[in-house]
Amino acid sequence: MKFGILVNEGPYNHQASDSAYQFAMAALEKGHQIFRVFFYYDGVNNANRLQEPQSDDRNLVKMWSKLAEDHGVDLVVCVAAGLRRGIKDENLAPGFRISGLGQLIEAGIQSDRMVAFGD
Amino acid sequence: MKFGILVNEGPYNHQASDSAYQFAMAALEKGHQIFRVFFYYDGVNNANRLQEPQSDDRNLVKMWSKLAEDHGVDLVVCVAAGLRRGIKDENLAPGFRISGLGQLIEAGIQSDRMVAFGD
Amino acid sequence: MDEEMESGVVKKFMFVNRKAPYGTIYALEVLEMVLISAAFDQDVHLAFVDDGVYELKKGQDTAGIGMKNFSNTYRALEGYDIEKLYVEKESLEERGLTEADLVVPVEVVSRAGMAELMDGMDVVLSA
């Protein structure tokens, strides 16, 4: 089955990004496809490559980047929400791309299921 | 009177930064002193100089920078919270400085009043 | 065959608004989602429940808080052929509001009716 995932909050401050990541991994392990992960609202902050958590903590930005690398998952950051919050090409982590909000609607149309994680 | 201000949330997603700014301006207009504005939790995102809101919207990062420039207000971003969220010298807006959480406790001690804005 | 069918899949989308405006950005950014969805010829529904009904309150004036007033945008939705706006009766009543307080014509539905509507959707996006 094809899943679309929406992430509404940034890393660390809320568990949303963690839960979305765990869900995505579980879906892939079950042989499902992730059509796209879309980052909206403060969720765009998941793509900030400058983040550097404490060494004994998880590194959510790197976890998402690795998910894209290992499984070819399409990680899309909303351009308008990103501009508003200062997420641009110059601080974008590997594996993420910046595009329009239409990519979220498209994910809703093309995926069999849309699952949203937020505050 | 000396005020300390704590900002717990990033710009745009929550009104906290707007309210803190309006409060700070009103305090200055009344002749009070702002000992320090401390940015903690997602509040560190107020210092991201890459943010670029729509042209008809307010620009909160610039508003804070201007507050620092015009009134010499000390804007401090928590180093640990900032690292976790990718706010560092390389993307720090003018007028902000990065320092330790002790600066918040010091503001609590030195200020006559501490006022917190958050979610 | 109508235009929507020609362009492919048509799903029932519902954007659920449960948050008050200005205190957080969700109401505004959901509205941006809704506007974009108009380009995809989907069957778009907007639901206003809980504090989401406050988004439609008439007479918003944001000059004093330095933020952009986006409440007029709800009136522009009709121009995008987005006309299915549902407001929950119980949510209005709890907040002392009536249909006459709202900036746009809407369909006021009971909580039970809203629940049935939600249950019939293909994609539900909320904030």
Added chain:
Amino acid sequence: MDEEMESGVVKKFMFVNRKAPYGTIYALEVLEMVLISAAFDQDVHLAFVDDGVYELKKGQDTAGIGMKNFSNTYRALEGYDIEKLYVEKESLEERGLTEADLVVPVEVVSRAGMAELMDGMDVVLSA
């Protein structure tokens, strides 16, 4: 004259915990604040009310969610001479918890007692 007086002003600080752990970061980052405050020789109080009482629940095991378990840090507070931990009785009861469920010794106070404590503070920081 004791050490605290020598170092200057001593204020009554209260860190009010009202949020559950892990769902949001507030509990963890408040704790980081509290640890730093120990270096300033202030009169530090921690209050646990509403969902904040969940922060102290015994037996937390975060292996399954990939997050760091910080609940043991509350036990380290004593080593920093932070010993004034107040937990609201009514908040525990509503959540089906008792003092025996908590990772550290605390003083359980009534809601009215908590209100009085709060009212006597110089600086209140909450999340």
Added chain:
Amino acid sequence: MIHTVNKSPYERNAFDSCLKHAVKGSAILLYEDGVYAAVKGCTAAARLADAVADHPVFVLGPDLKARGMDPANVVDGVRVVDYGDFVDLVVEHGTVQAWL
């Protein structure tokens, strides 16, 4: 002491928790989404009306107006203030407890 509440009384428990913990005589200021509790006719207003007997209660006018709420239509005894008054209230009432 002055307590501030910035959240809707319907969405969060901050408003009710504040009312339960504010000792008699301490001030309460509603702002941001907290202002909805001050509007006459909503179900939360009854709880605020009870609080007016024991507390000076204030609501931030700019936040009311932003949300389309008429400052003339607030619960009896609640005073509508601006940001400058917010500053004065903090000066006057001492320690601020923000119910975030």
Added chain:
Amino acid sequence: MIHTVNKSPYERNAFDSCLKHAVKGSAILLYEDGVYAAVKGCTAAARLADAVADHPVFVLGPDLKARGMDPANVVDGVRVVDYGDFVDLVVEHGTVQAWL
């Protein structure tokens, strides 16, 4: 349809709003801070117990354990699941409505 609730039933209105809007037979999954509602003996558990009669109700085990809550001590009829089951539930129950 499957409804998801990730907020504490004490802090937010999401849990109660979900219960009011979930039609009979639709599934409910509690995760993140939403899991507290599933723990026996808390005041929210009574409302969940009523819901069990009309809905398949699930709670995410990893979130319970993280919070020190015993998966064996959940409201009768509530099933404890893991992330893989969460995926299966979404496959099985169709549209997801997240009560954020």
